[in-house]
Amino acid sequence: MSETILKINDLKVNYGGIEAVKGISFDVPAGQIVTLIGANGAGKSSTLRAIAGLVKPSGGSIEFEGENITGLDPTSIVTKGITLVPEGRKIFPDLTVLENLKIGAYLRKDDLTDDLNWVYDLFPRLKERSWQEGGTLSGGEQQMLAVGRALMSRPKVIMMDEPSLGLAPIIVRGIFDIIKEINKRGVTVLLIEQNANMALKTAHIGYVLETGRLTMSGSGEELLANEQVKAAYLGT
Amino acid sequence: MIEFLHENFRYLLSGISVGGQYALIAIGYTMVYGILRLINFAHGDVFMVAGLIMVYAIAGGLPMWLSIILVIVLTVVLGVAIERVAYKPLRSSPRMSVMISAIGVSYLLQNCALYFTGGLPRSYPAIPFLSKQITIWGATTKMVTLITPILTLVLVLALVFLINHTKIGMAMRAVAKDFETSQLMGIKINSVISFTFVIGCFLAAIGSLLYFSNYTTVVPTSGAMPGLKAFVAAVFGGIGSIPGAVIGAFIIGICENIIKAFGQSWTVFSDAFTFVLLIIILLVKPTGIFGEKATDKV
Numbered sequence: 203m204s205e206t207i208l209k210i211n212d213l214k215v216n217y218g219g220i221e222a223v224k225g226i227s228f229d230v231p232a233g234q235i236v237t238l239i240g241a242n243g244a245g246k247s248s249t250l251r252a253i254a255g256l257v258k259p260s261g262g263s264i265e266f267e268g269e270n271i272t273g274l275d276p277t278s279i280v281t282k283g284i285t286l287v288p289e290g291r292k293i294f295p296d297l298t299v300l301e302n303l304k305i306g307a308y309l310r311k312d313d314l315t316d317d318l319n320w321v322y323d324l325f326p327r328l329k330e331r332s333w334q335e336g337g338t339l340s341g342g343e344q345q346m347l348a349v350g351r352a353l354m355s356r357p358k359v360i361m362m363d364e365p366s367l368g369l370a371p372i373i374v375r376g377i378f379d380i381i382k383e384i385n386k387r388g389v390t391v392l393l394i395e396q397n398a399n400m401a402l403k404t405a406h407i408g409y410v411l412e413t414g415r416l417t418m419s420g421s422g423e424e425l426l427a428n429e430q431v432k433a434a435y436l437g438t
Numbered sequence: 439m440i441e442f443l444h445e446n447f448r449y450l451l452s453g454i455s456v457g458g459q460y461a462l463i464a465i466g467y468t469m470v471y472g473i474l475r476l477i478n479f480a481h482g483d484v485f486m487v488a489g490l491i492m493v494y495a496i497a498g499g500l501p502m503w504l505s506i507i508l509v510i511v512l513t514v515v516l517g518v519a520i521e522r523v524a525y526k527p528l529r530s531s532p533r534m535s536v537m538i539s540a541i542g543v544s545y546l547l548q549n550c551a552l553y554f555t556g557g558l559p560r561s562y563p564a565i566p567f568l569s570k571q572i573t574i575w576g577a578t579t580k581m582v583t584l585i586t587p588i589l590t591l592v593l594v595l596a597l598v599f600l601i602n603h604t605k606i607g608m609a610m611r612a613v614a615k616d617f618e619t620s621q622l623m624g625i626k627i628n629s630v631i632s633f634t635f636v637i638g639c640f641l642a643a644i645g646s647l648l649y650f651s652n653y654t655t656v657v658p659t660s661g662a663m664p665g666l667k668a669f670v671a672a673v674f675g676g677i678g679s680i681p682g683a684v685i686g687a688f689i690i691g692i693c694e695n696i697i698k699a700f701g702q703s704w705t706v707f708s709d710a711f712t713f714v715l716l717i718i719i720l721l722v723k724p725t726g727i728f729g730e731k732a733t734d735k736v
């Protein structure tokens with residue numbers, strides 16, 4: 203087993219007194235794909251937002267490469283090598299595709315050519331449309347752009363919040379292939395999904411989150427075979 | 439026709455000139471609105487303070503070049519300080535609170551100015567080059583009339599280039615759309631917001647050098663009227679849009695002066711024109727000529 207790159211310890215997130223995440227602990231091993239599945243409102247996005255520094259945790263700790271990064275601001279988190287593809291893509295609609303990619307590398311001062319080429323290899327569509335405004339892309343293309351933009355920061359860990367949301371099945375499959383492809387390059391992936399079936403097939407490790415608490419964990423295959431998971435998340 | 443134009447050329451000339459001065463102020467309104475969705479009511483008063491800084495710098499015996507630099511630097515510092523102290527702590531409060539804070543700052547600056555000047559009009563020092571008398575096509579005017587539109591256009595082009603073709607400009611466009619996602623990119627939104635105030639106040643400082651060279655006295659309410667007109671220009675052009683603000687400012691500047699060409703009885707309507715324009719634009723096309731659709735920031 204590879205070493206842990208990201209360690210979440212008793213993490214709690216509060217919104218005005220309502221506890222959305224009620225003390226969860228899990229490890230993300232370096233170089234793996236880890237998925238967090240759970241129903242609407244289980245606290246998945248809140249967990250990722252806390253790691254990314256967008257909300258301050260009300261308790262617990264987050265460790266990255268052995269260093270405590272709890273409560274740091276988003277800029278510091280990005281600098282350390284953790285990036286988030288937010289729920290709903292959130293590309294910049296009036297920046298061009300190329301600008302959207304460049305802004306993903308905002309903190310970098312080195313040459314971007316290799317990374318741009320890699321992103322264009324992964325998503326040839328983006329290359330064709332590099333001068334188009336982000337807002338005029340289709341939903342699937344916007345998702346590609348959001349992933350490409352995150353990769354431009356050259357992350358060690360990429361977190362994705364429901365990348366398959368609202369996309370046609372064929373595009374969803376494409377996105378999951380890309381996730382594996384990114385992972386092969388050595389990027390650790392922390393993936394949140396409603397599409398539990400695809401997510402568990404793709405991931406090495408899965409965790410199940412229910413109303414702010416972790417209730418199950420195991421390898422992707424184990425969870426896919428688990429009767430409770432089947433009943434609750436796979437609808438089989 | 440040509441005869442009429444020739445006779446009234448000086449009105450057109452001063453319209454273009456004052457339009458440029460409004461434009462330099464209007465950009466500050468429109469950029470701050472673009473990024474914070476805040477109408478910075480204190481902006482016109484910052485412009486007035488820029489005028490007073492010049493008065494006191496020269497009165498204090500400083501050389502002209504140093505005074506000009508001081509006006510620019512202190513105005514920028516003042517603008518950034520206002521943002522830090524009066525707006526930034528309210529960033530997650532309802533927009534109304536920030537607006538009230540801006541109105542408060544506006545009165546604070548006017549009252550401080552009243553305290554320092556004792557309410558007496560202070561005469562603005564003549565900047566040698568700008569105050570030189572010149573004659574163009576039979577119209578006698580000051581050099582500043584000619585310099586203003588040229589300088590305004592140069593500054594606006596530089597600004598548009600900055601916004602569209604530099605990294606900080608890209609960050610400004612991103613922050614104007616979405617604070618949170620900008621943060622995820624590693625953009626420090628506070629720095630970008632401060633930078634926006636730096637630009638707005640820099641242009642207002644330049645505007646004050648030109649404007650007061652023309653009007654020659656500064657009183658605590660000197661910022662109110664040009665501030666208001668620049669604000670109307672920004673609304674007219676579509677608040678948030680830089681080209682809109684500039685075009686709006688030139689239209690207002692030119693129209694309110696052309697009116698004077700119709701004779702003495704029309705001159706009194708010169709200011710009223712601006713506000714009639716404001717009412718019409720708010721009724722007919724509230725988003726202004728270049729405005730984005732009235733989507734609120736999510």
Ligand SMILES: Nc1ncnc2c1ncn2[C@@H]1O[C@H](COP(=O)(O)OP(=O)(O)OP(=O)(O)O)[C@@H](O)[C@H]1O
Pocket residue numbers: 217222240241242243244245246247248249289396
């Ligand atoms: N900014 C907020 N203010 C108040 N409550 C919030 C806020 N964000 C999330 N919540 C609440 O926290 C809980 C967890 O939300 P979260 O977005 O983390 O869920 P999720 O697992 O990502 O759900 P989904 O699958 O629907 O995206 C929900 O009950 C939600 O209403």
Ligand SMILES: [Mg+2]
Pocket residue numbers: 246247248289363
């Ligand atoms: Mg969510």
